[in-house]
Amino acid sequence: MAPRGSSRTLTPGQIARMIADAIMIQFALLSAIAVRFLWFVAFERVPLNVDVGAQLRHDLTTYLESAWPLTIICLSVFYLSGFYTYGRAYQGKYKALIVFQAVTQSYLIFAFLSYFGRGSLSISRTALVLAWLFSVALLVASRLWSQLWHRMVHREREALRVQPSGEGRHVLVIGGAGYIGSALLPKLLDRGYHVRVLDLLVYGTDPIAHVIDHPNLEVVQGDFRHVDKVVESMHGIDSVVHLGAIVGDPACDLNEDLTVEVNLTATRMIAQVAKGWGAKRFVFASTCSVYGAGDEVLDERSQLNPVSLYGRTKLVAEKVLRRLADDTFSPTIVRFATIYGLSGRTRFDLVVNLLAAKAKTEGKITVFGGEQWRPFVHVDDAAHAVQMILDAPREVVGNQVFNVGSDEQNYKIREIGELVSQYVPTAELIVSDEATDLRNYRVSFAKIRHVLDFHPQWTVEQGIQQVLEAIASGQVKDYRDAIYSNVKFLREAAGDRLTPTKDDLVKELALESARHTTG
Numbered sequence: 001m002a003p004r005g006s007s008r009t010l011t012p013g014q015i016a017r018m019i020a021d022a023i024m025i026q027f028a029l030l031s032a033i034a035v036r037f038l039w040f041v042a043f044e045r046v047p048l049n050v051d052v053g054a055q056l057r058h059d060l061t062t063y064l065e066s067a068w069p070l071t072i073i074c075l076s077v078f079y080l081s082g083f084y085t086y087g088r089a090y091q092g093k094y095k096a097l098i099v100f101q102a103v104t105q106s107y108l109i110f111a112f113l114s115y116f117g118r119g120s121l122s123i124s125r126t127a128l129v130l131a132w133l134f135s136v137a138l139l140v141a142s143r144l145w146s147q148l149w150h151r152m153v154h155r156e157r158e159a160l161r162v163q164p165s166g167e168g169r170h171v172l173v174i175g176g177a178g179y180i181g182s183a184l185l186p187k188l189l190d191r192g193y194h195v196r197v198l199d200l201l202v203y204g205t206d207p208i209a210h211v212i213d214h215p216n217l218e219v220v221q222g223d224f225r226h227v228d229k230v231v232e233s234m235h236g237i238d239s240v241v242h243l244g245a246i247v248g249d250p251a252c253d254l255n256e257d258l259t260v261e262v263n264l265t266a267t268r269m270i271a272q273v274a275k276g277w278g279a280k281r282f283v284f285a286s287t288c289s290v291y292g293a294g295d296e297v298l299d300e301r302s303q304l305n306p307v308s309l310y311g312r313t314k315l316v317a318e319k320v321l322r323r324l325a326d327d328t329f330s331p332t333i334v335r336f337a338t339i340y341g342l343s344g345r346t347r348f349d350l351v352v353n354l355l356a357a358k359a360k361t362e363g364k365i366t367v368f369g370g371e372q373w374r375p376f377v378h379v380d381d382a383a384h385a386v387q388m389i390l391d392a393p394r395e396v397v398g399n400q401v402f403n404v405g406s407d408e409q410n411y412k413i414r415e416i417g418e419l420v421s422q423y424v425p426t427a428e429l430i431v432s433d434e435a436t437d438l439r440n441y442r443v444s445f446a447k448i449r450h451v452l453d454f455h456p457q458w459t460v461e462q463g464i465q466q467v468l469e470a471i472a473s474g475q476v477k478d479y480r481d482a483i484y485s486n487v488k489f490l491r492e493a494a495g496d497r498l499t500p501t502k503d504d505l506v507k508e509l510a511l512e513s514a515r516h517t518t519g
């Protein structure tokens with residue numbers, strides 16, 4: 001498999017790892033030459049009658065000649081083996097073996113090139129073998145140490161976490177029968193949470209069929225714009241996860257009133273009810289779309305600049321929540337990257353899934369614009385992030401904003417097209433100049449990584465493969481079906497289940513006034 005992100009710029013973290021490896025390679029080589037030199041001084045100098053100063057100069061020259069070519073070869077092979085881009089093999093449990101293999105390949109290439117380039121090796125064979133051994137030892141040990149360190153830190157954080165038996169045990173998941181919700185429910189139930197879902201079930205119960213009979217799950221079908229439904233659902237609840245929304249720019253643009261009502265007015269009312277009820281946690285699903293367009297890498301403190309109604313409703317909802325926050329009510333805002341992969345209610349109106357499905361079904365991958373940056377995260381990882389937030393102590397996550405994703409999964413849209421075409425080489429990649437989507441943002445996920453030790457388990461390549469397999473196996477019959485697209489569903493199949501109500505009172509008032517003036 002080609003390395004992930006082979007055509008991409010490296011992040012500072014990746015560059016730091018490359019520098020660390022370069023230092024280790026050079027150190028290994030220098031140590032090997034030094035050991036070889038000491039051996040020479042101790043055992044070979046007298047019988048061979050060679051001058052120590054001349055030998056030292058020779059060894060130093062050898063080091064200077066070999067160090068950079070060897071380092072460059074090693075870093076190239078490591079890169080291609082996925083060391084810095086977290087290729088799949090490298091992520092597996094045989095990491096030590098992959099490191100051993102890559103170091104050995106690098107030394108063989110170096111020996112081959114020096115031998116055929118110069119007619120002889122610039123470095124003695126003993127020193128080369130020693131340098132290889134030292135490199136393997138150092139690189140494997142550094143990886144094992146880093147793994148051990150992560151595990152120790154992780155264990156400490158786990159110990160700090162409130163277990164599901166404590167505060168926050170009863171969770172209300174609003175909009176829990178959608179794309180992210182259907183991936184979140186099994187995670188919460190597995191961790192012993194008692195879960196209630198409030199959802200209009202516009203996509204039916206199929207998305208949650210895999211958990212619907214779970215004894216700790218209760219499903220309330222209802223519209224979260226209705227305060228009575230929200231109050232009824234809040235009974236006995238100590239944590240709220242609010243995922244419900246009209247999601248995506250095209251779906252939101254269909255009806256502005258409806259979008260404002262669902263995404264903004266209802267969110268304010270739900271938060272007020274949760275606060276009044278005394279819910280300890282309130283996790284609100286926002287989006288990286290609030291960043292809109294920007295050239296630098298954006299983090300949670302960056303200026304927000306949404307370029308769509310969808311983004312604007314999320315931005316104002318965030319503000320409303322911040323205004324409601326106090327000592328007792330401490331919402332957590334999660335700004336998800338664009339999601340990919342399969343869940344109980346897979347969506348094919350999102351770029352990775354859509355391009356993979358189009359490539360497989362129609363033999364075409366059409367990318368609009370292509371130069372826009374966008375961060376991505378698998379639906380399962382997004383759900384895991386929410387679960388981690390619920391698990392974490394309130395002092396750590398309350399009144400905080402977290403971008404959810406990973407630095408490594410910031411891609412240009414064109415790169416997503418290229419990745420898909422690696423898996424469906426028969427598909428034609430078409431890059432169209434018309435960029436309909438103005439969003440362009442590259443996001444830092446350092447905060448969630450540092451605070452919660454959150455590391456996505458999925459890569460975009462794995463997501464593409466997952467989608468392709470679902471189509472090949474018939475699990476997804478027709479990705480164009482309205483059930484897989486928010487905008488299509490709202491336009492064609494939602495009927496009167498999701499229509500604006502806001503105007504009813506205004507209309508009634510207008511009618512009443514008209515009656516009085518004419519009467």
Ligand SMILES: NC(=O)c1ccc[n+]([C@@H]2O[C@H](COP(=O)([O-])OP(=O)(O)OC[C@H]3O[C@@H](n4cnc5c(N)ncnc54)[C@H](O)[C@@H]3O)[C@@H](O)[C@H]2O)c1
Pocket residue numbers: 174175176177178179180181198199200201202203222223224225242243244245246247248262285286287288335336337338339340345347350486
């Ligand atoms: N999917 C993404 O790429 C993505 C990215 C960033 C943020 N988000 C955010 O994550 C959240 C979940 O997104 P998703 O992709 O799972 O969306 P989705 O459309 O699949 O799910 C939304 C759920 O909300 C329910 N719902 C909508 N209006 C309702 C109402 N008035 N009353 C009751 N239920 C209602 C729907 O039935 C559906 O089950 C959203 O808030 C979205 O803005 C999603």
